[in-house]
Amino acid sequence: MTNYFPIHINIEYKTVVIVGGGHVATQKVASLLPAKANIVVVSPTLDDSLVPLAESGQITWHEKEFEPRDLDDASLIIAATNDTSVNEAVQEAAQHWQLINRTDAQAESDFITPATVRRGPLVLTVSTSGASPALARKIKADLEEQFDAVYDDYVCFLQQARLMIAAKFEKGPQRRAALQSLLEPSLLEWTRNGEIDRREAFLQQILMGEAR
Numbered sequence: 001m002t003n004y005f006p007i008h009i010n011i012e013y014k015t016v017v018i019v020g021g022g023h024v025a026t027q028k029v030a031s032l033l034p035a036k037a038n039i040v041v042v043s044p045t046l047d048d049s050l051v052p053l054a055e056s057g058q059i060t061w062h063e064k065e066f067e068p069r070d071l072d073d074a075s076l077i078i079a080a081t082n083d084t085s086v087n088e089a090v091q092e093a094a095q096h097w098q099l100i101n102r103t104d105a106q107a108e109s110d111f112i113t114p115a116t117v118r119r120g121p122l123v124l125t126v127s128t129s130g131a132s133p134a135l136a137r138k139i140k141a142d143l144e145e146q147f148d149a150v151y152d153d154y155v156c157f158l159q160q161a162r163l164m165i166a167a168k169f170e171k172g173p174q175r176r177a178a179l180q181s182l183l184e185p186s187l188l189e190w191t192r193n194g195e196i197d198r199r200e201a202f203l204q205q206i207l208m209g210e211a212r
C-alpha cells in the first residue's frame, strides 16, 4: 500500500489538463472548480453536464483526441479516458515535473484525489488510499451530516475573531487562552440559531480579557 502524503495545493490559475470528458472527468472538474484552476478538457466528446461550463468559459474544451502537446502547460494531469492505451500514452507523454493521476490505474498515479467536503474555509478530505473509494464516499456523506452548512458561517466567524484576538493580544498565554475560548460550543449553536448578537457579545468579552 502507498502511504500518500496529503497536501492542499494552491492551484489557482494553474493549468490542469483532463484527458477524457466522461463521468470521471466530470467528478474531477467538480472538485477543481472551487480551487479556481485553469481547467482544460481534451476529449472528442463531453459529458452533458460539462457542456454549459465549456460554453460559459469556466472550463476550456479541446474537442479532439489526445496528443502529447496537449500537456504542454499542465501542472497537473488527469488521464480519464475509457481507453487504457490512451491513458498509457498520456502517462508516457507527461514530463517528470508534471504530476499525473491515472484514473484507471492507481499504482501508476503520482497522486489520487480524496472525497471532499467544503464548508467555506473548512475543508474535510477522506482517502482510503484507494482501498475502498466506496467507503471514502460513505464517510464523506457522514461528514456532510455532522459538519452541516452552518460550519461555513461558523468557521468564517472564527477566522475573523482570530484576527481580532491576534490584533489585541501579544503572542503568549493570554492569546492562547482567548483563542481556546473561541471553541466554546455555544458559539456554534448561536450561529446555527442566527443569534448573532449573543455571539458578538461573547467575542467582546473575550477581547476584554474575560476569557473563561
Ligand SMILES: C[C@@]1(CC(=O)O)C2=NC(=C\c3[nH]c(c(CCC(=O)O)c3CC(=O)O)Cc3[nH]c(c(CC(=O)O)c3CCC(=O)O)/C=C3\N/C(=C\2)[C@@H](CCC(=O)O)[C@]3(C)CC(=O)O)/[C@H]1CCC(=O)O
Binding pocket: 027, 028, 031, 101, 102, 103, 104, 105, 106, 107, 111, 112, 113, 114, 115, 116, 126, 127, 128, 129, 130, 131, 132, 133, 134, 136, 137, 140
Ligand atoms: C472519492 C472519489 C473522488 C474523486 O473521484 O475525485 C474517488 N472515487 C470516487 C467515486 C467512485 N469511484 C469508483 C466508483 C464506482 C463504484 C464503486 O466502486 O464504488 C465511484 C462512485 C461514482 O463514480 O459515483 C470506483 C473506482 N475508483 C477508482 C477506481 C480505479 C482503481 O481502483 O484503480 C475505480 C474502479 C473503476 C472500475 O473498475 O471501473 C480509483 C480512485 N477513486 C478515487 C477517488 C481515488 C481513491 C480514493 C480513495 O479511496 O482514497 C482513486 C484511486 C483514483 C483517483 O484519484 O481518481 C469519488 C467520490 C465522489 C464523491 O466525492 O462523492
Ligand SMILES: NC(=O)c1ccc[n+]([C@@H]2O[C@H](COP(=O)([O-])OP(=O)(O)OC[C@H]3O[C@@H](n4cnc5c(N)ncnc54)[C@H](O)[C@@H]3O)[C@@H](O)[C@H]2O)c1
Binding pocket: 019, 020, 021, 022, 023, 024, 025, 042, 043, 044, 045, 046, 047, 064, 065, 066, 080, 081, 082, 083, 086, 103, 104, 133
Ligand atoms: N477514479 C475513479 O473514481 C474511477 C471511477 C470509475 C471508473 N474509473 C476509470 O476511469 C476511466 C474513465 O471512466 P468514465 O466513466 O469517465 O468513462 P466515460 O466513458 O464516461 O468517458 C470516457 C471519455 O474518454 C474520452 N476519450 C476516449 N478516447 C479518447 C482519446 N483518444 N482522447 C481523449 N479523450 C478520449 C471519451 O470521449 C469520453 O469522453 C475508466 O478507465 C474507468 O476504469 C475511475
